[in-house]
Amino acid sequence: MYYDPVETMDRNKLEKLQLVRLKETIANAKATPFYAEQLADISPEDLTSIKDISRLPFTTKDDLRSQYPYGMLTRSLDDFVRLHASSGTTGTPTAVFYTQKDLDTWADLMARCMFACGCRKSDVLQNMSGYGLFTGGLGIHYGSERLGMLTVPAGAGNTKRQIKLIRDFNVSVLHIIPSFALYFAQKVQEEGFDVRDMPWQIALIGAEPHTEEARRKIEKMMHIKAYNSYGLSEMNGPGVAFECTYQNGMHVWEDSYIVEIINPKTGKHVEEGEIGELVMTTLTREGMPIIRYRTRDLTRFVPGQCQCGRTHRRIDRIAGRADDMMILKGVNIYPMQIEQCLMSMPEVGQNYLIELVTEGVTDQLKVKVEIKDEYFVEDMRVLQGLQKRIAKNLCNEILLTPRVELCQHDSIPKNEGKAVRVMDSRKK
């Protein structure tokens, strides 16, 4: 079962469709002040194959900033009905504008995503993320209504009310931020409910990168199937790529986006299957086309064909951000590597904190780790042994030995929103 026949389109046809749409996109983009200049020497007819995309220049976050607010628009402001802007009261934000047709396209893509992981018209979806300028809220909301699900716009926070709504309305699908999911599962238990009695079946978890281990933990603690989602406001928001029921990589909708993975230093395509920076081009956005956008997100193509029958390629879960990369003593470290390693150990609880500090003249990596109550024993030797094992496992992963500090369950502060995982207080 597919939401749209395009999902199983033969790849040759799909690439032909991409080429047609890429040409249209270039012609359309030339109506913007920014691309009129960037693409001055390029004519749509120059492209004879989808591979020719590598002849086009990249677009960066800084380009979007420099064009703020209206430099990326193909038409008069009158034709737009929505904008989302990055948060922040200082510095230059970025803004994304949508025509009514763009909102329709986005809602359809989002509905396609949710259908792919098993959501149906008869489901009830509770949207537990904040609304407002964050694209995750309204993005999921419009997609859910488009698919015909009964949509409960609960918004963020108020755990007790969330639980009541879920039980009262037999909510079968949750949209929930991964770092909140574990906290929520715990609260449900504290309120005296058994997660196995809750009506939910599917969790859509996106908005934050997380590891496979974190997903399995959410699935186990909530007694739910959790599906990973990928999106960014520059490419509409959520709805760019989504897992199907095989949970083995996220299908990118290639009729709407051209996806490339490049070496962030050289700008060249990496070998198939290698990790690199995701670069995306919109193919169906009329108001604000973006060409070869450097997402700064690190991922790889999942090799092979998916069992679900969809022909659109899959990307792996995000392995960190090019910007998040920490360099310590000459070693490149991604916070996701540390999370992945910690979450694979049964003794480790739900929360941890990575700290980068300067001691004397050298920088140090410290990792605070919450240990589950049942493993937090009084015998110091046992704890020291655990501490050493964690340090060793981390060293195997990141190639340097951090200072590990064990702490008790709930001793690292957490928010109902996104979790803070890294504190960098190094002296520059």
Place this chain on the structure above:
Amino acid sequence: MYYDPVETMDRNKLEKLQLVRLKETIANAKATPFYAEQLADISPEDLTSIKDISRLPFTTKDDLRSQYPYGMLTRSLDDFVRLHASSGTTGTPTAVFYTQKDLDTWADLMARCMFACGCRKSDVLQNMSGYGLFTGGLGIHYGSERLGMLTVPAGAGNTKRQIKLIRDFNVSVLHIIPSFALYFAQKVQEEGFDVRDMPWQIALIGAEPHTEEARRKIEKMMHIKAYNSYGLSEMNGPGVAFECTYQNGMHVWEDSYIVEIINPKTGKHVEEGEIGELVMTTLTREGMPIIRYRTRDLTRFVPGQCQCGRTHRRIDRIAGRADDMMILKGVNIYPMQIEQCLMSMPEVGQNYLIELVTEGVTDQLKVKVEIKDEYFVEDMRVLQGLQKRIAKNLCNEILLTPRVELCQHDSIPKNEGKAVRVMDSRKK
């Protein structure tokens, strides 16, 4: 200029349309468990004139509660795509369900409202109310997009970012909660901006009852035109009635609602122009029709024809809620009477608090009033004179003399959300 030709429809035709739709509504409502019983003895053909509506039974909030969650629905849950529910984690809430067609109808009504007060496709609307289960957020949002305005889903809070968005995107229309508007105007000044330099022109203020004086104050402090709005989730949400540019009562869209005003004690229609409880019947809602709903809101029909040319009748601003009515020493008092009186005095600042307390064996009314800085002088006699004048003015309005306490600007706590105006700590 009208959004929909129906706005100026000849009243005879309009009433014929109402009768047709009322009959359809009754037939449709009989598909629900609740109305199947309530309307067992009534057949659509029994009604020969719109006046016959008085033969139908009322529907109350308690009825909605007793039917929670699905007893008011005309069709299978599969056909619904949205629900809004009253807040609260205890007690039985009420829930309102929408089909896709209902959402479309609602968005059109909302767009019609905004058009009536001067909003156009070329405007930029910033939605400064919270989203989520509160119908004001998504209601205004969908209507704004439907009208074709560029919509900024700012959500509530974060004053500095609100100001930045307004300035960056030339926001011409604000949707703002009245009690937040005055606070916001002050913050804008504190941030060093002149309200006259702000791009805004229109404020949509609803969600809270407020007085004409409060509106004038908002208009003056913000240098804006403020339009009053009426709605309730049981009737979709906002979009039920709205002021046109003449600012003289709110047009109720009579092609979508039948409006009655009754004496809350007798249930009979009041005389034309008299204050009473607003009773509403949906005429265009397919999923959850509601017949003769007792809103508990007090208002009156504004007599005469509006200069704008719209034929749909106008209701006056809400004069309080039947439930808000306080009875003290046998006298009925509405908080709005006190607000109206206070706000007409130039010395009075933006905030006040009504307290009902028991002293000994008698109940007392105390009113704390913030005085503007320039009137808060050191001369005690002047202040005592002011205090007496306030008490006397209040007595003229509510027929008993409250104890008045003057306090300085900003000494009564206020929230970014809805203001708390009444504290009842009487012993029962």
